[in-house]
Amino acid sequence: MTMNEPLPHPQLLLQLDALRDRALQAETLNALAFSMANDLYPLLHFHQALVFAQRERGFELLCVSGLSRPTEDSPYLVWLNRAIRWVATQVPGEQPVWLNIGQLSPPEDIAEGWAEWWTEGICCIPVHNRTGKRLGLLVMLLEQEPPALLHQHLAGLVQTWAYCWAALTHKRTLLAWRPSRRQWLIGAAVMAALLLVPVRQSALAPAEIISRQAQIISAPIDGVIEHIQVRPNQAVEAGTPLFSLDETTLRNRAAVLVKEVAVADAELLAASQRAFDNPQSKGELTLLDGRAQQRRAELAAVQAQLKRTQVLSPRTGVAVFSDPNDWLGKPVVTGERIMQVADPQQPAMLLQLAVADAIALEPGAEVTLFLTAYPLKPLKGKILETSYQARPSDEGVVAYRLLASIDGAPEHARLGLHGTAKVYGERVALGYYLLRRPLATVRAWSGW
Template sequence: MTVNRPLPDPQLLLQLDALRDKAMAAETLGALAFSMANDLYPLLPFHQALVFEQGKVGFELLCVSGLAKPSEDSPYLVWLKRASRWLAERLTEPGPAWLTLTNAQPPEDIAEGWSEWWPTGLWCLPLHANAKRLGVLVLLLEHPPAPQVFQQLDGLVRTWAYCWAALTRRRQRGRWRPSRRQLLLTLLIGAGLLLVPVRQTALAPAQIVSRQAQIVSSPIDGVIAQVLVRPNQPVEAGTPLFSLDETTLRSRAEVLGKEVAVADAELQAASQRAFDNPQSKSELTLLQGRAQQRRAELAAVQAQLRRTQVLAPAAGVAVFSDPNDWLGKPVSTGERIMHVADPAQPAMLIQLAVADAIALDAGAEVTLFLTAYPLNPLKGRVLETSYQARPGDDGVVAYRLLASIDQQAEHARLGLHGTAKLYGGRVMLGYYLLRRPLATLRAWSGW
């Protein structure tokens, strides 16, 4: 006797066929998961659908029905991460499973969240390919589905699994992973490159100075009254550079001049009295010494007055800052005011930081890249280096190096700044790259 089974509803077949078409048209795994979580609702109404991907440890949430991108810090998703780990351990069979609080018996923390966020049961539809679980679709339902429902959805679930496996392979093909042979070959090439000899170099700030520069300092204590030259102005030997205020010295000279006149008058009067008064003869020596003392003091003040006008010691260029910075400023004897530099003998003044210092041979090569002329570097060689590093104006402890400029360049003007590249001996590329990290490691570890 033949049993006639009822044919499926044509409308159901059309809907299943449309879902298969959407699955086949998905270009990414996220698009496929979104279709699985949302497009099944017309056929099987549910409270919520969750799509998980099988990870190394447990399930990883891909999509939640009704949400384009769930908020990761919501309390529900925080609890759902814990629940997914428990669910991955609970689902061991390849077929669909109906789980409730009664038959699943979850832990206490999972059961509390289940009672708060989930309905009575979970219908879990695992997706497999080549005996490997790819993921799972979890439908939150109040009642278990009828047995014929899975028969109707079995073909759709297989289509989802096939598309999932294809998209996963495509994603894995996009990630290139080298083979062991390629890794070994890369390591050998890298090790060989580290042994290649290269020229050791270092970069340091530098400026152009003169090899023949004389310091012009204040000859006496006083106040600068006038600066007679401009910065970088050419001067000749004997050209007035600046002058000090003479008011105090002239007043002192006038007072001493009167004191000299008084001392001379007292000496002359005592000399006249000495003919008749023997006691006046004993005062002559004292008065004569006092007159000489006043004359010596007057001569000293007059000498200081002549030194208030400071002249250029040699021909060159006056190198100093803004004249307004010096006008009215008190200065002491020997305080540096400016330089008189010879522009015909330029040189490089290099400040090599201690952290960047390298071993330099005598006459090491130097290339200076000026900020104003970056395409016209200047070549030279190291002339002298400081024995001890000292902190500069910027607080960086550095060695002071002086280097020559080989060619006569018009743009080698005094005061220009740039970056100097110093060339040392040849070392291996590995040492060149790891020198500073190794020095830092030794300073930190003491090894």
């Protein structure tokens, strides 16, 4: 501003500052467009102001001053969509332009609508970002051209509008990006192609390392465990004492039977002596002899049970069982499992594959076991056998029992270790791999 130019009125500067503040307070593009279309009225007293946003395929009407947005099928809006494209061609640069219909030669349809709905002159203020790309256009219907000095003072306000417009447009693009129809089709084609990619079917199952040569040691007779001679995972030889049962009841029973055998023998001897003089005593000899033999048989049975109270290891291996304190003093019945004697040199994997995760598996399918204690040293193997029926596991989950071998002789494949095993089935399409369980659930629910 030179010394000869008059200074702007203080009230004008205050109004421009207020307009900048309102623009900066706008949280959305529509709020900014509303401020642009209505807040300039105290300065220019226009008939109507229109705010358009420039898109890739044309212009979009954002706001109309003093009016709600016209419906899409109104004649005015239909004409406005054509007119704004022609008006935009008359505003080539970044500076505001005054357009008078008397000085222009618009197309006939645009001229007719201009004469019906617009004033003779319009002021077009373009909004550009820092790179020079046009963001939008403000069109004001005026009776006469605004003074050039006012355009100079509005330059700062237009720059504020451009800054806010660019910021709000960038934010909306990041938060609400919508792909085009072509992008949707390309994405659908890519997804369909990916669903046809062959992948190997797999499933996860909890697993434990056991021995392929393990013998169950059960209680030989009914009784109470008195003492356990081995510790868990202790190496034992054939004939090593494992545990013993309480003999108190059997010894007392044996002592009573010894006395009963002696009594039966004495009665038999007395009857034999009386048989020489008393013919009736001869008939008692058979009964007393049978009773004596019965007592001897009972005594022999009890003595045989006494020999079985001491349980010995039938083979060389490792004693596998829980805490000994859980068994001491516990009543057991004949055949109840107490422990196992397993061969640690022949480890194998025992998998509990849940019914919900079951896939088609054949002997020879590959298995990878990730031990909890050694997650970086997986064990490889192959399926040896599978159970025909699913049964509840120790955790209460109905599962199939799978037995798999362990390749090589890894040192960390110790009996009793647990982990998660991944079993591999045949190759299927990726779509089937992802939708197998949902399809099974839908079919079970619908019965289709």
